[in-house]
Amino acid sequence: MATDRDITATIDALPGLDASAPPLEVNDLQVEFRTRNGIARAVNGVSFSLQAGETLAILGESGCGKSVTAQAIMGIIDSPPGFVTGGEIKYRGVDLLKLPESQRRKIRANRVAMIFQDALSALNPVFTVGFQLSELFRKHRGMSRADGKARAVELLDLVKIPAAKQRVSDFPHQFSGGMRQRVMIAMALALDPEVLIADEPTTALDVTVQAQVMALLAELQRERNMGLVLITHDMGVVADVADRISVMYAGRVVEEAPVRDIYASPAHPYTKALLESIPRIDLKGQELNVIKGLPPALTNIPAGCSFNPRCRYAQDVCRADPEPPRFALAPSRTSACHFWKEVKGDE
Amino acid sequence: MSDVVLETKDLVKHFPLTQGILFKRQIGAVRAVDGINLQLHRGETLGIVGESGCGKSTLAKLLVGLETPSSGSIMVHGADIAGRSGAEMRRARRNIQLVMQDPYTSLNPRMTVGDLIGEPFEIHPDVAPKSDRSRRVQELLELVGLNPDHINRYPHQFSGGQRQRIGIARALALRPEIILCDEPVSALDVSIQAQVINLLEQLQKELGLSYIFIAHDLSVVRHIAHRVGVMYLGKIAEIGTEEEIYEQPTHPYTQALLSAVPLPDPTVRGLRDQIVLEGDVPSPADPPSGCRFRTRCWKAQDICAAEEPTLTVRATSAHPSACHFAEVRNVVRVTE
Amino acid sequence: MSDPTHPTAPAGGTEVAPPPPEPAPAPATTERNASLWADARRQLLRDPVFIAASIYVLLVASMAAFPTLWTRQDPRACDVQRTRIAPSWEHPFGFNNLGCDYYSHAIHGARPSLQIAIFATLGIVLLGGTAGLLAGYFGGWVDAIISRITDIFFSLPFLLGAIVFLTVIKQQNVWTLAAVLIVLGWTTIARIMRGSVLSSKGLDYVQAAKAMGAGHGRLMLRHILPNAIAPLVVYATITLGAFVSAEATLTYLGVGLQPPEESWGIMISQHQVYFLDHPWLLLFPCGLLVGTVLSFILMGDALRDALDPKLR
Numbered sequence: 001m002a003t004d005r006d007i008t009a010t011i012d013a014l015p016g017l018d019a020s021a022p023p024l025e026v027n028d029l030q031v032e033f034r035t036r037n038g039i040a041r042a043v044n045g046v047s048f049s050l051q052a053g054e055t056l057a058i059l060g061e062s063g064c065g066k067s068v069t070a071q072a073i074m075g076i077i078d079s080p081p082g083f084v085t086g087g088e089i090k091y092r093g094v095d096l097l098k099l100p101e102s103q104r105r106k107i108r109a110n111r112v113a114m115i116f117q118d119a120l121s122a123l124n125p126v127f128t129v130g131f132q133l134s135e136l137f138r139k140h141r142g143m144s145r146a147d148g149k150a151r152a153v154e155l156l157d158l159v160k161i162p163a164a165k166q167r168v169s170d171f172p173h174q175f176s177g178g179m180r181q182r183v184m185i186a187m188a189l190a191l192d193p194e195v196l197i198a199d200e201p202t203t204a205l206d207v208t209v210q211a212q213v214m215a216l217l218a219e220l221q222r223e224r225n226m227g228l229v230l231i232t233h234d235m236g237v238v239a240d241v242a243d244r245i246s247v248m249y250a251g252r253v254v255e256e257a258p259v260r261d262i263y264a265s266p267a268h269p270y271t272k273a274l275l276e277s278i279p280r281i282d283l284k285g286q287e288l289n290v291i292k293g294l295p296p297a298l299t300n301i302p303a304g305c306s307f308n309p310r311c312r313y314a315q316d317v318c319r320a321d322p323e324p325p326r327f328a329l330a331p332s333r334t335s336a337c338h339f340w341k342e343v344k345g346d347e
Numbered sequence: 348m349s350d351v352v353l354e355t356k357d358l359v360k361h362f363p364l365t366q367g368i369l370f371k372r373q374i375g376a377v378r379a380v381d382g383i384n385l386q387l388h389r390g391e392t393l394g395i396v397g398e399s400g401c402g403k404s405t406l407a408k409l410l411v412g413l414e415t416p417s418s419g420s421i422m423v424h425g426a427d428i429a430g431r432s433g434a435e436m437r438r439a440r441r442n443i444q445l446v447m448q449d450p451y452t453s454l455n456p457r458m459t460v461g462d463l464i465g466e467p468f469e470i471h472p473d474v475a476p477k478s479d480r481s482r483r484v485q486e487l488l489e490l491v492g493l494n495p496d497h498i499n500r501y502p503h504q505f506s507g508g509q510r511q512r513i514g515i516a517r518a519l520a521l522r523p524e525i526i527l528c529d530e531p532v533s534a535l536d537v538s539i540q541a542q543v544i545n546l547l548e549q550l551q552k553e554l555g556l557s558y559i560f561i562a563h564d565l566s567v568v569r570h571i572a573h574r575v576g577v578m579y580l581g582k583i584a585e586i587g588t589e590e591e592i593y594e595q596p597t598h599p600y601t602q603a604l605l606s607a608v609p610l611p612d613p614t615v616r617g618l619r620d621q622i623v624l625e626g627d628v629p630s631p632a633d634p635p636s637g638c639r640f641r642t643r644c645w646k647a648q649d650i651c652a653a654e655e656p657t658l659t660v661r662a663t664s665a666h667p668s669a670c671h672f673a674e675v676r677n678v679v680r681v682t683e
Numbered sequence: 684m685s686d687p688t689h690p691t692a693p694a695g696g697t698e699v700a701p702p703p704p705e706p707a708p709a710p711a712t713t714e715r716n717a718s719l720w721a722d723a724r725r726q727l728l729r730d731p732v733f734i735a736a737s738i739y740v741l742l743v744a745s746m747a748a749f750p751t752l753w754t755r756q757d758p759r760a761c762d763v764q765r766t767r768i769a770p771s772w773e774h775p776f777g778f779n780n781l782g783c784d785y786y787s788h789a790i791h792g793a794r795p796s797l798q799i800a801i802f803a804t805l806g807i808v809l810l811g812g813t814a815g816l817l818a819g820y821f822g823g824w825v826d827a828i829i830s831r832i833t834d835i836f837f838s839l840p841f842l843l844g845a846i847v848f849l850t851v852i853k854q855q856n857v858w859t860l861a862a863v864l865i866v867l868g869w870t871t872i873a874r875i876m877r878g879s880v881l882s883s884k885g886l887d888y889v890q891a892a893k894a895m896g897a898g899h900g901r902l903m904l905r906h907i908l909p910n911a912i913a914p915l916v917v918y919a920t921i922t923l924g925a926f927v928s929a930e931a932t933l934t935y936l937g938v939g940l941q942p943p944e945e946s947w948g949i950m951i952s953q954h955q956v957y958f959l960d961h962p963w964l965l966l967f968p969c970g971l972l973v974g975t976v977l978s979f980i981l982m983g984d985a986l987r988d989a990l991d992p993k994l995r
Contacts, residue, residue, distance in 0.1 A: 062536055177399070206398035207563070208398060208603060210609075214609075233536070233537055235611040239611045260614065263612060273538070277540075278540075279541075289541065290538075291538040294539075445894045452888065454888055466892065470897050514891075517891075
């Protein structure tokens with residue numbers, strides 16, 4: 001039975017481990033899905049890095065590849081039909097893609113954890129919440145059943161579930177949506193991971209509950225100096241909590257910047273168009289700009305810049321391969337647009 | 348914007364909770380809609396907002412006739428259509444049509460687009476003669492911005508936004524005055540939402556439509572609605588013009604709801620008037636006595652448990668609010 | 684794992700699934716009539732097991748429909764002198780215990796077996812399907828009555844009930860056998876249909892049609908039935924095979940068809956005693972029977988996989 005020390009020992013012994021390297025670093029990740037209709041290039045060269053205590057938001061609409069990226073990091077892509085065909089995913093300098101599954105499993109949950117959009121399908125409906133939580137401790141930490149249960153109650157308290165001692169013997173369906181999400185957060189944090197990936201954690205929740213859950217996440221992150229990767233399409237939530245944003249479109253990162261810069265002066269036409277198309281609660285009667293066209297089918301991504309058919313700044317250079325490089329506008333600010341200067345200047 | 352085209356009076360829908368196998372005994376009821384009074388004027392959009400469990404989907408079903416009310420009336424141009432059946436009432440119901448939330452499940456996958464949009468004509472054959480139907484369907488496709496040549500395609504050959512347009516075209520077939528939009532853009536991507544919202548607004552101007560727009564996304568509702576009603580546990584907490592509700596909300600629930608909506612503006616982080624509600628929404632089968640919101644309200648006093656506040660205009664503001672202590676508090680604008 | 688380029692979950696918050704919708708395909712591509720059935724047909728035609736099974740079934744069906752295509756021999760031309768002669772080139776199945784050409788018996792025997800199976804299946808589909816549709820659609824007391832009737836018939840033991848009915852009726856021909864199978868077999872289809880209808884009733888597009896003012900008939904036939912019928916078709920296909928063997932069973936027990944009618948069941952019951960000396964007398968009809976039943980089951984399996992929208 002593994003204990004905390006055993007796990008740490010195993011992880012410390014991993015080749016290439018560098019305690020000063022960022023807890024999560026993704027370099028040029030490529031993921032494709034082989035389907036009846038062709039090869040869908042779901043992730044096409046995504047790179048980012050996350051520091052301890054930082055919140056990185058991956059922003060994009062459906063089909064942009066953000067969830068697939070998260071699944072690739074966790075190593076939970078269904079294969080077939082999905083295959084990671086290139087790139088690196090590094091935990092403190094160790095490339096997870098090169099590790100055997102047994103070692104990768106140790107990293108999963110112990111160092112990098114994930115929460116999903118729908119807690120009801122992420123939690124096992126036939127076991128109590130307490131059982132599921134304590135099982136984590138029994139399996140990964142070698143605790144006894146009683147100790148595991150005690151820790152489970154502590155965790156439920158941590159995520160502010162009232163009457164934790166009674167609720168620990170409840171089943172997932174007996175919790176409301178927001179409470180279930182908190183249980184899922186408790187499960188993810190049980191083994192003290194360094195990085196938490198949250199895939200649309202509040203999309204299915206009411207706005208008041210969303211506010212509570214996001215506040216909880218922020219508090220827990222601060223307490224543990226944990227890195228948070230927040231995957232979402234909601235530009236309001238991102239503005240509230242993120243430190244940096246990576247905007248994805250058709251499997252690529254099109255813009256990356258500190259949060260204030262992105263909203264104040266976006267440097268990619270897609271980011272700009274997104275900002276112009278969302279209605280805001282503090283403005284009324286504004287003209288909603290429409291992004292004409294549709295996102296491309298992942299089996300048939302346009303040549304050159306994948307956004308070019310919908311872009312009002314597009315020129316010939318955008319329509320032909322190679323795809324635009326990531327221009328560095330400033331330290332920690334990039335944009336994959338040939339005309340980023342115009343986009344930025346157009347205010 | 349003068350006539351009232353649709354009005355509900357004390358509309359109530361309770362779902363009985365039963366026990367027993369052979370002989371069912373009623374042990375309670377889920378009070379999904381518990382006394383709603385609404386008015387919809389010609390050419391206006393009335394937004395109904397609320398969180399899950401507030402009863403807005405049940406309200407939508409009542410208005411289009413998918414559920415019959417337990418009591419109360421729904422009047423279209425003065426004629427009560429609630430719970431009545433028969434040919435007369437079917438004709439009256441033509442005037443209210445429905446646009447549903449999920450474009451992936453609201454269209455029968457086995458019917459072509461032409462069949463789908465033309466189905467209202469088949470159900471109400473006196474609206475258009477057979478020979479004319481195909482032309483009308485093509486007109487409707489153009490009206491919503493789709494290619495009329497695609498009349499023989501199947502829904503899965505279209506994107507989500509396009510399917511929603513098909514749903515809108517179908518709702519327009521019988522030339523209704525009132526369209527009930529039940530979360531019409533919630534299932535769409537952000538960039539597509541704008542297309543559909545713009546289309547709805549444009550159609551309203553062109554055809555003089557009145558909308559009841561039910562949604563949980565307050566930003567979308569602000570954009571499209573003229574008047575807004577806020578629902579909580581089956582009742583309306585507050586109702587007023589869009590400006591009154593968003594900038595001068597008086598009911599604590601409205602204020603909490605508005606303060607919880609994140610703004611896409613990182614510069615206001617930490618500067619907003621954040622009201623965080625404690626606790627969960629009570630069960631609609633067992634709502635609190637008096638004011639239903641009192642269990643989560645920071646202003647609650649004894650009178651709130653004893654006496655249910657009615658939805659009336661209070662001394663402190665120009666629009667009706669169901670709170671004994673209604674007071675304007677602007678939570679959307681940033682406090683300097 | 685669903686096809687990531689197939690429109691699935693709504694946008695703005697996908698579950699743990701690969702990227703969902705591709706937008707409308709480029710207009711230039713084929714106007715494929717891609718309804719569920721067309722897609723299923725395409726998939727089935729690429730499935731070798733399904734094709735093999737259907738070919739076998741078609742062969743047997745042609746035996747039943749056009750026996751003279753398969754054999755010129757008259758099954759009644761029997762000569763006791765030739766009893767139980769082993770198979771030869773002119774008489775591939777040899778001769779039976781009465782000296783009749785066994786091969787022509789087998790060919791002619793296909794017809795009653797298939798007739799009974801087809802009539803019975805049609806019967807249960809119509810009877811059970813209608814009952815299930817009405818019960819599921821209307822609910823309330825209609826459902827209560829139909830479900831209780833279904834339960835009563837469900838509790839009748841199949842074999843015992845069949846034997847009792849047939850003994851009482853005293854007439855043993857294709858029609859009475861089919862009738863017995865229908866009476867004892869409709870309940871499962873009713874249950875399947877009812878469940879299917881119950882889950883289809885709540886579908887958004889059914890609600891949309893209801894909100895438009897569609898009446899019961901239109902809702903049931905245009906919207907609910909096409910969506911609910913897939914499990915029924917699968918079950919019916921498999922039941923066809925089961926009924927073929929049911930007839931053989933009843934005939935073997937003596938309550939089914941009687942000589943001089945020919946059926947595989949009769950062939951089996953009459954020649955079982957000769958198994959040790961002349962095994963082919965038993966093996967040929969058994970082989971045909973098992974082959975037919977197996978083919979129907981395989982077809983039903985393939986059909987179920989093809990019609991399952993989740994596996995697309």
